[in-house]
Amino acid sequence: MTSNKLLVQRYRAKMKASGYLRMEVTIGSGMIDRAREIARLTGWPLWRVFEEAIDAYVMIDHPTAGNSAETGNGK
Numbered sequence: 001m002t003s004n005k006l007l008v009q010r011y012r013a014k015m016k017a018s019g020y021l022r023m024e025v026t027i028g029s030g031m032i033d034r035a036r037e038i039a040r041l042t043g044w045p046l047w048r049v050f051e052e053a054i055d056a057y058v059m060i061d062h063p064t065a066g067n068s069a070e071t072g073n074g075k
Contacts, residue, residue: 012022035049042049 039046
């Protein structure tokens with residue numbers, strides 16, 4: 001029988017090979033509650049709500065986004 005730890009390692013290796021990385025963050029419970037509500041209303045998984053929010057922040061060429069080809073910020 002395959003251990004849970006091994007299954008998680010295989011899954012994370014597969015995701016990394018597909019261009020995804022794992023990131024752990026700590027955010028306010030109010031933001032999480034709101035994101036869960038948005039996920040429920042849209043039928044999206046919670047990770048997608050956060051990914052869309054981060055994409056929107058980075059794609060508006062925010063001054064703190066740094067030097068990024070995707071945002072066009074030439075700093």
